[in-house]
Amino acid sequence: MKRVFWLIAGLNRRMMKILFALALIAYVACEYLGMSVNLSIERGEIKIEQIIDEVSLTHSSYPLNVFSQKYPPVKFLSEKDRKRILITGGAGFVGSHLTDKLMMDGHEVTVVDNFFTGRKRNVEHWIGHENFELINHDVVEPLYIEVDQIYHLASPASPPNYMYNPIKTIKTNTIGTLNMLGLAKRVGARLLLASTSEVYGDPEVHPQNEEYWGHVNPIGPRACYDEGKRVAETMCYAYMKQEGVEVRVARIFNTFGSRMHMNDGRVVSNFILQALQGEPLTVSKQSGTSTRGEPNVFVYLFSSDLVNGLVSLMNSNISSPVNLGNPEEHTILEFARLIKSLVVSRSQIQFLPEAQDDPQRRRPDIRKAKMMLGWEPVVPLEEGLNKTIQYFNRELEHQANNQYIPKPKAARMKKGRPRHN
Numbered sequence: 001m002k003r004v005f006w007l008i009a010g011l012n013r014r015m016m017k018i019l020f021a022l023a024l025i026a027y028v029a030c031e032y033l034g035m036s037v038n039l040s041i042e043r044g045e046i047k048i049e050q051i052i053d054e055v056s057l058t059h060s061s062y063p064l065n066v067f068s069q070k071y072p073p074v075k076f077l078s079e080k081d082r083k084r085i086l087i088t089g090g091a092g093f094v095g096s097h098l099t100d101k102l103m104m105d106g107h108e109v110t111v112v113d114n115f116f117t118g119r120k121r122n123v124e125h126w127i128g129h130e131n132f133e134l135i136n137h138d139v140v141e142p143l144y145i146e147v148d149q150i151y152h153l154a155s156p157a158s159p160p161n162y163m164y165n166p167i168k169t170i171k172t173n174t175i176g177t178l179n180m181l182g183l184a185k186r187v188g189a190r191l192l193l194a195s196t197s198e199v200y201g202d203p204e205v206h207p208q209n210e211e212y213w214g215h216v217n218p219i220g221p222r223a224c225y226d227e228g229k230r231v232a233e234t235m236c237y238a239y240m241k242q243e244g245v246e247v248r249v250a251r252i253f254n255t256f257g258s259r260m261h262m263n264d265g266r267v268v269s270n271f272i273l274q275a276l277q278g279e280p281l282t283v284s285k286q287s288g289t290s291t292r293g294e295p296n297v298f299v300y301l302f303s304s305d306l307v308n309g310l311v312s313l314m315n316s317n318i319s320s321p322v323n324l325g326n327p328e329e330h331t332i333l334e335f336a337r338l339i340k341s342l343v344v345s346r347s348q349i350q351f352l353p354e355a356q357d358d359p360q361r362r363r364p365d366i367r368k369a370k371m372m373l374g375w376e377p378v379v380p381l382e383e384g385l386n387k388t389i390q391y392f393n394r395e396l397e398h399q400a401n402n403q404y405i406p407k408p409k410a411a412r413m414k415k416g417r418p419r420h421n
């Protein structure tokens with residue numbers, strides 16, 4: 001104690017000031033670090049996207065040089081915890097975000113995709129990584145591979161894409177799902193089916209809970225997808241009951257985010273693209289007005305929220321279907337105005353005739369996901385939209401540099417002999 005006293009007494013005023021300043025700097029640094037750690041934990045999902053964006057931007061030009069490739073950071077998992085995971089449709093919008101999450105969590109991921117609507121660019125930042133494999137394969141053909149879990153996402157998801165070749169859409173959802181269930185049975189893997197809110201059709205019950213059987217037109221233009229997914233669910237439960245395959249079924253509601261197709265004809269991509277290009281924001285008559293006496297409302301989930309829901313469902317013990325969606329409702333007009341203001345666009349809003357069988361109102365009842373998975377959406381709509389707008393801006397720059405962005409073709413209407421699908 002005496003020594004400390006002598007030491008303090010020996011310090012002159014200048015040294016005291018320096019010591020005080022150092023202590024202050026140390027305090028501020030600790031506070032800042034603590035805050036940023038907390039922030040990155042809270043906004044973990046957005047953080048994954050930022051890391052991937054940074055890495056992707058460093059090698060956004062083809063051809064890839066795999067030797068100089070830098071990968072996003074990957075956790076180390078012991079042999080016991082590391083799973084071999086197959087993601088069908090893993091080069092698509094949702095599949096590629098799921099790939100990012102599972103890779104960064106330290107698993108071995110195999111992506112299988114026929115690149116109908118998916119793109120190699122969506123997963124290019126993993127090519128060459130020892131935990132990653134990309135296989136160009138159509139799920140309509142059998143696949144033999146050793147895996148522990150299968151996320152079965154392969155299927156076109158937006159109306160122009162699934163209506164382009166309805167027979168192929170049906171085959172992908174039926175034969176493709178049978179093939180994946182057969183694989184799951186052979187290797188003892190658990191399979192999660194990416195089903196859809198479209199199984200509820202144009203619902204008469206609002207909001208839709210998992211008990212609702214739906215209201216689907218079996219011969220309408222959307223039937224190839226809606227009925228394809230319904231039968232895919234049926235197949236999952238047949239394999240579960242008859243063969244003991246472990247299945248999980250996620251009924252996914254409208255989701256948006258980076259890597260969604262620029263031209264997929266859905267509300268979010270349409271509005272962002274139109275606003276960025278200064279074109280009128282097109283709203284179908286039925287959805288803008290409310291001729292049925294109720295407002296036409298839709299809900300939008302950000303991709304990272306969906307990915308977290310899919311992973312929790314896969315690792316849960318819930319084998320019955322679970323809704324994954326955002327219950328926060330918005331009218332289409334509200335949405336158009338919000339996007340206009342975020343993009344700071346002068347585009348007008350223009351009304352178009354209603355499309356056939358367009359569902360008028362959709363809202364998930366997510367009580368089951370909340371109660372049994374502890375899952376609910378956390379990313380605010382504006383934050384998700386801003387990220388998506390940034391992505392679309394970058395894509396438009398690519399386009400301006402003559403880089404290829406696939407556009408959906410018009411639905412096929414054939415005369416004469418049909419082509420083999």
Ligand SMILES: NC(=O)c1ccc[n+]([C@@H]2O[C@H](COP(=O)([O-])OP(=O)(O)OC[C@H]3O[C@@H](n4cnc5c(N)ncnc54)[C@H](O)[C@@H]3O)[C@@H](O)[C@H]2O)c1
Nearest residue numbers: 089092093094114115116117118138139153154155157255
């Ligand atoms: N995005 C949404 O809002 C939404 C909503 C409900 C359900 N879903 C479901 O989630 C899954 C993924 O949707 P997404 O939005 O990422 O669509 P997406 O079109 O971006 O991805 C689908 C992927 O599957 C691939 N694919 C299609 N047919 C295939 C085949 N026969 N063999 C192999 N690969 C094939 C495509 O090339 C693409 O990469 C789909 O099953 C979809 O039905 C999505």
